[in-house]
Amino acid sequence: MxxxxxxxxxxxxxxxxxxxxxxxxxxxxxxxxxxxxxxxxxxxxxxxxxxxxxxxxxxxxxxxxxxxxxxxxxxxxxxxxxxxxxxxxxxxxxxxxxxxxxxxxxxxxxxxxxxxxxxxxxxxxxxxxxxxxxxxxxxxxxxxxxxGYDLEKVLAKYPIKELADEQSKQQLIRSLERGNLQAAAFEIAGKEEKLFITPNVAFKTLSAYNHAGQRVSLKDLFQNQEQSVKQEQKSEQTQKETKAMKQEGDKTLKKPKRQRNVQK
Structure with missing residues (x-):
């Protein structure tokens, strides 16, 4: 041999x-x-x-x-x-x-x-x-x-936990470049959610799937998150205004009445 x-x-x-x-x-x-x-x-x-x-x-x-x-x-x-x-x-x-x-x-x-x-x-x-x-x-x-497909720039558009650490980011990029369906932690509405992502080169974006293998629209997901945040902010603002009005009303009710001078 x-x-x-x-x-x-x-x-x-x-x-x-x-x-x-x-x-x-x-x-x-x-x-x-x-x-x-x-x-x-x-x-x-x-x-x-x-x-x-x-x-x-x-x-x-x-x-x-x-x-x-x-x-x-x-x-x-x-x-x-x-x-x-x-x-x-x-x-x-x-x-x-x-x-x-x-x-x-x-x-x-x-x-x-x-x-x-x-x-x-x-x-x-x-x-x-x-x-x-x-x-x-x-x-x-x-x-x-x-x-013009820049994977690192595409990833940077999303709140992905792994991007915060350089080593984790490079590992994520290398895995995606090999064509893997890679797990990544997204911050959605203040909570961490694991999705599986892969480069969608033709449309210059990412394709994402949930744990059940169902396709997830990142655009819709984060639009809904933005709407939810705005609704929450609006609700908080309304509560603040209501509280302020109530406090103002309470002050008016508690305000002491002037006593009239009675002349004898």
């Missing part, structure tokens, strides 16, 4: 989110020397199951194996294929297993890509489930950095 090739592939699998699950099988397949081979793994994310099939192939002019791509299938409750996508391995910008799952769930993932001039740029990626390529893949939409 080519130990150098094995170690390289092992590290590549780790960096793509597959850990060391395949180490023994990988060594065995390399030792067999077949022109190409596949390895498969079933993994659970929350309540969802995915099946990843990894494709390895020998180079045309060498005995070195290359990890070229993996096919990811998202299953429904009946273990039927709900969606699938082939992800190709690119140096430094490959889609990890978790990111692949997040993309199949319809969420956006931020990656650093390289153009034809070998220049790096940041872009949000999202699958277009209404359009497919010739090989059966969903089209991958790219929202380049000049699209």
């Amino acid at each position: 080519n130990e150098k090739n094995y170690e390289y592939l092992k590290e590549q699998l780790k960096n793509t989110g597959f850990g060391d699950t395949f180490n023994a099988d990988l060594a065995n397949k390399i030792s067999q020397g077949a022109p190409e081979f596949q390895l498969a793994q079933k993994k659970t994310f929350g309540k969802d199951d995915v099946i990843a099939t990894l494709h390895f192939k020998k180079g045309a002019d060498s005995e070195m194996y290359f990890f070229n791509r993996y096919d990811l299938q998202l299953l429904n409750d009946k273990q039927e294929i709900r969606a699938r996508q082939m992800f190709y391995i690119n140096k430094g910008s490959s889609i990890t297993l978790k990111e692949g799952y997040n993309l199949l769930e319809g969420r956006a993932v931020h990656k650093t890509l390289t153009n034809k001039q070998d220049e790096k740029y940041g872009a949000w990626l999202q699958l277009d489930f209404k359009s497919t390529t010739q090989n059966g893949n969903y089209e991958m939409k790219q929202y380049h950095q000049n699209f």
Whole structure:
């Protein structure tokens, strides 16, 4: 077995989110020397199951194996294929297993890509489930950095507890950039409420869900909060005015009457 090739592939699998699950099988397949081979793994994310099939192939002019791509299938409750996508391995910008799952769930993932001039740029990626390529893949939409979606600025519009601490803020941003549906604590009407958020890049905002997985409109939520605060302030002002009027009335009633001078 080519130990150098094995170690390289092992590290590549780790960096793509597959850990060391395949180490023994990988060594065995390399030792067999077949022109190409596949390895498969079933993994659970929350309540969802995915099946990843990894494709390895020998180079045309060498005995070195290359990890070229993996096919990811998202299953429904009946273990039927709900969606699938082939992800190709690119140096430094490959889609990890978790990111692949997040993309199949319809969420956006931020990656650093390289153009034809070998220049790096940041872009949000999202699958277009209404359009497919010739090989059966969903089209991958790219929202380049000049699209104008600034996640940090979008988050700053909302009273999110994690933003108060720099370390927590950066952890939140990194998680959202990986496409995760991330829990965040919002201050709503003086109370802390946990919502699950993810970037909504196309509309330059956030998508939010409650603990039951139901979509929540942040716009409506905070409009209602603002109206509630205004109503509460108005009620407090009315109470103050009523109290002031009552106190003024009490003063008038308690005011001593002038005694008339009686002349004898």
